[in-house]
Amino acid sequence: MQGKTLFVSGGTRGIGKAIVYAFAEKGADVAFTYASSADTANEIITDVESKFGVKCRAYKLNILEPLTYKDVYKEFDADFDRLDYFISNAIISGRAVVGGFGPFMRLKPRGLDNIWTATVDAFVVGAQEAAKRMELTGGGSIISMSSTGNLVFTPNYAGHGTNKAAVETMVKYAAAELGVKGIRVNAVSGGPIDTDALKAFPNYEEVKEEVAKRSPLSRMGEVTDLTGACLFLCQQEASWLTGQTIVVDGGTTFTS
Numbered sequence: 001m002q003g004k005t006l007f008v009s010g011g012t013r014g015i016g017k018a019i020v021y022a023f024a025e026k027g028a029d030v031a032f033t034y035a036s037s038a039d040t041a042n043e044i045i046t047d048v049e050s051k052f053g054v055k056c057r058a059y060k061l062n063i064l065e066p067l068t069y070k071d072v073y074k075e076f077d078a079d080f081d082r083l084d085y086f087i088s089n090a091i092i093s094g095r096a097v098v099g100g101f102g103p104f105m106r107l108k109p110r111g112l113d114n115i116w117t118a119t120v121d122a123f124v125v126g127a128q129e130a131a132k133r134m135e136l137t138g139g140g141s142i143i144s145m146s147s148t149g150n151l152v153f154t155p156n157y158a159g160h161g162t163n164k165a166a167v168e169t170m171v172k173y174a175a176a177e178l179g180v181k182g183i184r185v186n187a188v189s190g191g192p193i194d195t196d197a198l199k200a201f202p203n204y205e206e207v208k209e210e211v212a213k214r215s216p217l218s219r220m221g222e223v224t225d226l227t228g229a230c231l232f233l234c235q236q237e238a239s240w241l242t243g244q245t246i247v248v249d250g251g252t253t254f255t256s
């Protein structure tokens with residue numbers, strides 16, 4: 001991936017951070033976003049540049065205001081002269097998901113709307129801006145992170161699960177229209193992965209134990225478990241793969 005550039009949203013923690021390191025290890029220059037963890041972002045930049053000898057930069061982004069992606073991309077343009085891979089990964093949690101994360105009878109339009117904005121709208125604007133840059137160099141690969149919470153009942157996950165189903169459909173529409181520009185668009189759908197987002201579940205320990213029990217591989221997912229599918233989707237070997245969702249779930253969807 002030398003000479004190529006990745007832009008991933010939410011690179012300070014969890015799956016996004018693992019993606020930053022996986023692509024940098026393959027020689028790609030990496031741009032990522034953060035919401036509040038500016039210090040962590042700077043530490044990651046220093047570490048990635050010294051470990052892998054690639055260029056790494058980070059930009060502040062709030063996915064609850066998706067149109068601000070346009071300004072972030074202007075900052076990106078000042079640092080990088082090409083974009084090959086875009087991964088829409090960032091996700092909201094905490095207060096922003098109140099009314100969207102919980103049992104069905106407690107769902108409220110405001111929380112649900114926030115999850116739609118952060119999941120679907122942010123993917124759309126981030127991918128549109130990515131596509132404008134990718135077509136200048138003949139194409140690229142766009143990925144939305146998704147989760148099996150739209151395939152398997154997951155307590156409190158109605159808001160996220162529904163929006164992951166929506167973003168997977170948006171991925172197919174984007175793929176259908178961007179193929180002509182040499183741009184492939186896919187989703188990577190993870191089963192439960194041990195991250196801060198999952199630790200926010202009130203029944204985190206129970207979920208962890210249950211997932212390990214359900215998985216034929218007898219363990220919960222680690223953040224690095226989704227990076228292989230992302231790398232694959234960005235390589236020549238995946239050159240006829242578009243409009244798909246790759247499920248990486250340790251076998252848990254079938255055994256649920």
Ligand SMILES: NC(=O)c1ccc[n+]([C@@H]2O[C@H](COP(=O)([O-])OP(=O)(O)OC[C@H]3O[C@@H](n4cnc5c(N)ncnc54)[C@H](OP(=O)(O)O)[C@@H]3O)[C@@H](O)[C@H]2O)c1
Binds near residue numbers: 036064093196
């Ligand atoms: N965890 C799972 O079980 C699991 C399973 C399958 C798929 N996924 C998907 O994988 C992706 C990453 O999940 P994760 O578990 O790695 O998440 P995470 O650990 O909670 O990390 C979230 C990332 O998003 C950023 N972020 C938070 N609020 C934001 C905002 N308002 N605007 C912009 N960025 C914001 C955070 O930046 P700061 O550090 O600056 O706050 C952080 O980099 C998500 O799309 C998620 O749905 C997760």
